[in-house]
Amino acid sequence: MLVLQEEMPKEIYRDSEDRNMIWQFPDHDFTLMILWSKFLVAGEERVINGTSSGTYDLHLDKMDTNWTPNLPTIDYAIISDAHWFFRPIYVHEGDKLVGCVFCNEPNITNLSVGAAIGMTLRVALDYINGCRECRGTATIVRTFSPAHFENGSWNTGGSCNRTSPLGKHEINMRGSELELRNIQVQEVKRANRAGEKHGKSFRIVDVTGAMLMRADGHPGVFWDNKYMKGYSDCVHWCLPGPIDAWNDFLMAILERQTGIVSQNMSRI
Numbered sequence: 001m002l003v004l005q006e007e008m009p010k011e012i013y014r015d016s017e018d019r020n021m022i023w024q025f026p027d028h029d030f031t032l033m034i035l036w037s038k039f040l041v042a043g044e045e046r047v048i049n050g051t052s053s054g055t056y057d058l059h060l061d062k063m064d065t066n067w068t069p070n071l072p073t074i075d076y077a078i079i080s081d082a083h084w085f086f087r088p089i090y091v092h093e094g095d096k097l098v099g100c101v102f103c104n105e106p107n108i109t110n111l112s113v114g115a116a117i118g119m120t121l122r123v124a125l126d127y128i129n130g131c132r133e134c135r136g137t138a139t140i141v142r143t144f145s146p147a148h149f150e151n152g153s154w155n156t157g158g159s160c161n162r163t164s165p166l167g168k169h170e171i172n173m174r175g176s177e178l179e180l181r182n183i184q185v186q187e188v189k190r191a192n193r194a195g196e197k198h199g200k201s202f203r204i205v206d207v208t209g210a211m212l213m214r215a216d217g218h219p220g221v222f223w224d225n226k227y228m229k230g231y232s233d234c235v236h237w238c239l240p241g242p243i244d245a246w247n248d249f250l251m252a253i254l255e256r257q258t259g260i261v262s263q264n265m266s267r268i
Helices: 066-074 113-130 178-198 208-212 244-258
Strands: 012-013 021-025 030-034 041-048 049-063 078-079 089-093 094-100 138-142 200-205
Touching: 030 066, 041 066, 041 113, 049 113, 089 113, 094 113, 113 138, 113 178, 138 244, 178 200, 178 208, 200 244
Parallel strands: 049 089, 078 138, 138 200
Antiparallel strands: 012 021, 021 030, 041 049, 089 094
8 A cells, every 4th residue: 555655544443353443543543444345235155054155145225334334434435345245146136036046947047247336336325315314425446357267168178277367359349347346346336326426435446457468477386275276366466566556546636626726646
């Protein structure tokens, strides 16, 4: 983070799984929070005979309370999600079963991953727009961050062993990653039109196209996960690595939003 160049933060909170964390920068009256949410809305994993099934039930009429109580205190909310939708998911709204992702069951509407992402993102952005205590909140949605499995998927021997970026001719600019990105962009534009009436803004950090080229930026077999030995991580990113550019993208958006030019960005 760019703010680390100016001040070392005080760690205020960290949970046992390093998923929810809070740091304070007292000299700058700045607080940074990471609030972990799989789906933004409420979701529960189905447990069968005491064993986690990997199948989830999502409720479009209920929010994930791990992040919503903090919303009134937040000036800039940055939303990053999508990868948890690549699994069997039953989507509910009230007492109605809307459909299911990766289920293919009779008499149940099949939903695409993109449809489920669009539904939940719309609900989350509508919730922010409807938050009366959230005055002037600026929401920034990071677009879909692509994975780069080759020669298989994550659980069938897929790997990511490249040591240099892909060229433009090597990526599919009409693939599923761009489809998911476009769904997110549409929902953000929709929310921004509504938010202008309430003094709220919604923007995107558009990383999808740039990250499609960075198949060399994942930890692969070198990730440190004791529960997933033998698998390659081609979803998350190395640090330092390509996603350091995301800070530059974010700063450009914030500067456009506030009119403040940072010393870091003025040198670029």
